[in-house]
Amino acid sequence: MPPPRKQNSAALLVVVVLTIVAVLTAVVIVYVVAQKKDNPRPSAPVATGQAPRTPRPGGIRxxxxxxxxxxxxxxxxxxxxxxxxxxxxxxxxxxxxxxxxxxxxxxxxxxxxxxxxxxxxxxxxxxxxxxxxxxxxxxxxxxxxxxxxxxxxxxxxxxxxxxxxxxxxxxxxxx
CATH class of the missing domain: 2.40.128.120 (Quinohemoprotein amine dehydrogenase alpha subunit, domain 2)
Structure with missing residues (x-):
């Protein structure tokens, strides 16, 4: 009877891959939240749903x-x-x-x-x-x-x- 190491190795590999995915997802979320804090977007008027009337510098909307x-x-x-x-x-x-x-x-x-x-x-x-x-x-x-x-x-x-x-x-x- 062969040792049950292969099943344990496959389960361990799945756990390692899922852990890596979870860590990378957490890093991306932290990065996105930090970017939003550093570069807040101007808020558009909520009541009308229209874009702000001030033009972008150097551009036309x-x-x-x-x-x-x-x-x-x-x-x-x-x-x-x-x-x-x-x-x-x-x-x-x-x-x-x-x-x-x-x-x-x-x-x-x-x-x-x-x-x-x-x-x-x-x-x-x-x-x-x-x-x-x-x-x-x-x-x-x-x-x-x-x-x-x-x-x-x-x-x-x-x-x-x-x-x-x-x-x-x-x-x-x-x-």
């Missing part, structure tokens, strides 16, 4: 992009007026792109379409999705740009529009 932006974009060498209304949609953004004749192009048609996109790494990317009002011969343009905050708190986005030369739109500061 996605919720700050919501609202109406106005400006121009240039296509085929012609400047067109643009109104872009941005709305949150879960973790993404939706927008309505409305173009109309600028002062220089009074006879040009107007149109509008729905866009969807993201804001990450400081870059706003919006893609045309569906026409609301499509003038004959027009195609949707996608937008990509980097918003910047002016001294007065307004935001200006300078970027590109597919098939076009560029776009510059501004959103007034929120009081």
């Amino acid at each position: 996605a919720d700050e992009l919501s609202g109406t932006w106005t400006g121009t974009y240039t296509c085929s060498g012609r400047v067109r007026a643009l109104e872009l209304t941005v709305m949150p949609s879960g973790d993404d953004l939706e927008a309505e792109f409305v173009f109309y004749p600028s002062a220089e192009l009074s006879g040009e048609p107007h149109g509008s379409y729905v866009m969807s996109g993201t804001f990450g790494g400081g870059v706003l990317d919006l893609k045309g999705e569906a026409w609301i009002d499509q003038p004959s011969g027009y195609v949707m343009v996608d937008l990509s740009g980097v918003p910047a905050r002016a001294a007065d708190g307004s935001l200006t986005l300078t970027g590109t529009a597919t098939h076009c030369d560029g776009v510059t739109i501004t959103k007034p500061a929120v009081p």
Whole structure:
């Protein structure tokens, strides 16, 4: 009859492994608690569920992009007026792109379409999705740009529009 050492060795191995796991878990918990004490997170308002209104230093939050932006974009060498209304949609953004004749192009048609996109790494990317009002011969343009905050708190986005030369739109500061 062989000695019962193998069963005892297996049981001892299980106990050692479980002890190591328990010790490592305790170390991780202590580390996380210590980090939270050293770097407390700012508290968001509980009543409204909204993020704090103060901007991060050097950054713009996605919720700050919501609202109406106005400006121009240039296509085929012609400047067109643009109104872009941005709305949150879960973790993404939706927008309505409305173009109309600028002062220089009074006879040009107007149109509008729905866009969807993201804001990450400081870059706003919006893609045309569906026409609301499509003038004959027009195609949707996608937008990509980097918003910047002016001294007065307004935001200006300078970027590109597919098939076009560029776009510059501004959103007034929120009081």
